[in-house]
Amino acid sequence: MSLPTAPLxxxxxxxxxxxxxxxxxxxxxxxEKSDEECFAILDRALEIGETFWDTSDLxxxxxxxxxxxxxxxxxxxxxxxxxxxxGAYAPLPDGSTGTRSDPEWxxxxxxxxxxxxxxxxxxxxxxxxxDKNVPIEDTVEALVEFKNAGKIKHIGLSECSARTIERxxxxxxxxxxxxxxxxFSLDIEDNGVKATCEKLGIAVVAYSPLSRGILTGKIRSxxxxxxxxxxxxxxxRFSEENFDKNVQxxxxxxxxxxxxxxxxxxxxxxxxxxxGAFPIPGTTKIERLEENAGAxxxxxxxxxxxxxxxxxxxxxxxxxxxxxxxxxxxxxDTVERK
Numbered sequence: 001m002s003l004p005t006a007p008l009x010x011x012x013x014x015x016x017x018x019x020x021x022x023x024x025x026x027x028x029x030x031x032e033k034s035d036e037e038c039f040a041i042l043d044r045a046l047e048i049g050e051t052f053w054d055t056s057d058l059x060x061x062x063x064x065x066x067x068x069x070x071x072x073x074x075x076x077x078x079x080x081x082x083x084x085x086x087g088a089y090a091p092l093p094d095g096s097t098g099t100r101s102d103p104e105w106x107x108x109x110x111x112x113x114x115x116x117x118x119x120x121x122x123x124x125x126x127x128x129x130x131d132k133n134v135p136i137e138d139t140v141e142a143l144v145e146f147k148n149a150g151k152i153k154h155i156g157l158s159e160c161s162a163r164t165i166e167r168x169x170x171x172x173x174x175x176x177x178x179x180x181x182x183x184f185s186l187d188i189e190d191n192g193v194k195a196t197c198e199k200l201g202i203a204v205v206a207y208s209p210l211s212r213g214i215l216t217g218k219i220r221s222x223x224x225x226x227x228x229x230x231x232x233x234x235x236x237r238f239s240e241e242n243f244d245k246n247v248q249x250x251x252x253x254x255x256x257x258x259x260x261x262x263x264x265x266x267x268x269x270x271x272x273x274x275x276g277a278f279p280i281p282g283t284t285k286i287e288r289l290e291e292n293a294g295a296x297x298x299x300x301x302x303x304x305x306x307x308x309x310x311x312x313x314x315x316x317x318x319x320x321x322x323x324x325x326x327x328x329x330x331x332x333d334t335v336e337r338k
Contacts, residue, residue, distance in 0.1 A: 010201025019052030085128035103142035135337035162192035209279035236319030269295035
């Protein structure tokens with residue numbers, strides 16, 4: 001089975017327009033899934049042509065699980081456009097954790113990820129969070145070194161400012177900028193990131209495109225989540241104060257989805273694709289995987305996208321996307337290189 005594809009950025013590789021974020025299989029959204037459960041989901045992803053997979057060295061045992069999967073499924077690696085990341089919540093000299101994107105740490109991380117994944121290269125390597133103390137030019141030059149050595153194919157940035165993107169791109173073409181982008185998270189439309197990516201031909205990869213599941217329409221109560229789910233404590237939009245207000249906004253978008261015979265989640269994903277973005281929703285359920293992938297086949301006209309954008313602008317969600325101190329540096333810039 002095949003799904004629609006598009007170039008990842010100007011003259012970039014062809015990837016499916018709706019990818020698969022793997023974070024939730026191991027961290028943050030309830031108990032870690034077993035290999036058996038994960039393998040079944042990944043098998044089905046390959047069967048339906050969902051081949052743009054996104055992970056990170058931050059996501060618990062996710063890279064290690066993928067390594068076991070590729071070993072158990074000969075030929076699977078060749079079918080996947082694989083992205084991973086480094087630099088978030090790294091160990092610091094004082095024993096704490098923070099952001100590191102210096103070349104020395106980058107070299108340690110890429111070799112560790114390749115070994116853990118059991119692969120010779122990754123297709124896309126992101127700087128997961130931007131270290132404001134390291135000139136972005138230094139970091140990108142290290143990633144170019146990895147590319148020249150055959151360890152990575154393309155370079156990406158995550159949660160960076162428009163200025164950071166411009167500076168990085170001046171050193172080497174950046175394939176993708178990964179940011180939170182959804183009908184409930186429109187920051188990149190206002191802070192210059194989206195415009196800069198469009199100007200430079202850089203793909204926008206949208207993580208949490210369903211606003212951590214609330215835009216699926218399937219979470220109707222806080223009690224629908226596991227008691228250990230981080231959304232209950234770390235995501236203000238899921239707080240007792242805000243949750244019901246946000247469900248009402250989802251219901252408003254649901255009405256638009258009903259008119260088109262699709263789910264509200266598919267509407268949100270198709271709207272992002274219509275904006276030129278590549279959403280990477282995650283899930284732990286095969287039926288949700290199939291539903292999300294189906295959004296790639298939803299056809300929205302330019303007029304549909306503009307109309308929905310107006311409605312989405314008016315539907316302001318209650319609460320910020322992260323609680324204070326959570327999420328690491330967002331839309332960060334770095335010191336200038338001397």
